[in-house]
Amino acid sequence: MLQDDHIIKPARYAMICAWVVLIMGAGLALLASNPSFIFALKNFLAQKPSVKKPTTEKSFWVPPDSTLIPETEEGKLILETEEGKLILYGRELVSHTSIYLGPKGKVKAISNGMNCQNCHLKAGTLPFGNNYSAVASTYPKFRHRSGTVESIEKRVNDCIERSLNGRELPNDSKEMRAIVSYIKWVGKDVPKKTTPREAGIQTPSYIDRPADSVKGKIVYQNRCSRCHGQDGKGMMNANGMEWKYPPLHGENSFNIGAGLFRLTRFAGYVKANMPNDIATYEKPVLSDEEAWDVGAYVLSLPRPEKDISKDWPDISKKPFDHPFGPYVDSFSEVQHKYGPFASIQAVQKKGK
Secondary structure: OHHHHHHHHHHHHHHHHHHHHHHHHHHHHHHHOOHHHHHHHHHHHHOOOOOOOOOOOOOOOOOOOHHHOOOEEOOEEHHHOHHHHHHHHHHHHHHOHHHHHOOOOOOOOOOOOOOHHHOOHHHHOOOOOOOOOOHHHHOOEEEOOOOEEEOHHHHHHHHHHHOOOOOOOOOOOHHHHHHHHHHHHHOOOOOOOOOOOOOOOOOOOOOOOOOOHHHHHHHHHHHHHHHHOOOOOOEEOOOOOOEEEOOOOOOOOOOOOOHHHOHHHHHHHHHHHOOOOOOOOOOOOOOHHHHHHHHHHHHOOOOOOOOOOOOOOOHHHOOOOOOOOOOOOOOOHHHHHHOOOHHHHHHHHHHO
């Protein structure tokens, strides 16, 4: 009996295998008669193995932690070094410029009372908040506005003379050295000749009409007046020496030579950051149209003058939204200031 089982079991296995092969063969024959199956099979066989491409996306820029400024340097606290003290003083000057350099300044009275961080938010460290991340990595550099190669010191004085409507600091002054040291510290982790995506200001999507100051006034009243005041003249801190919310026009505001006097800059700034207590670049409060319109309203208001006759020695390099002529094109100053910008950009691109 055991001998019979030894013969019968292999025979059964062979029969089962034969049936499996027969069924599979019949199935394949049926599929092969289907044109869509043949087409899919050819495509599958023609596919090349996928190769994962290395990512080229830049990492998000994060400012250095200001609480770590007293970090170690060659075994001792950087706070104990001259450079460490300058960095901390520079941060203080950027945050509270008016206390040191404003109309009642402890050091000098050379500016209009605004602080650097009224424009460069969170002492120049906020992503898309007009930050300092790319300054150390890109300066010195040639700038078309002056037609010269500029140092960081020159750029700082540009801000003091234009945005703070003030007088320049000597390059060798303690205050200038401190501000430059701090700005370099903010951008210390950015590779040379690199500009982080989060640097500066992003322009909102363009609209196909001129920015409307009348509509912008309504946006201002609804969104901005609770901080900057119904008249746009700002709100002072309790110390009476610096602005909690800066004036947007008038004698204490930035002058006509400031970068924010260009509509693309101002609209991008407010879109990503205003109202300052609730808006972020990730979750803006204003729509693109509201940003353009409120920018038009603010920039239509009176502010200090400045001699800018030496700016843009090569007028072909003027930005398309520069509000003062002469220009290489035939568009008016009004359109250059308020838009629409598409036609101006098209002419500029054609001329390149």
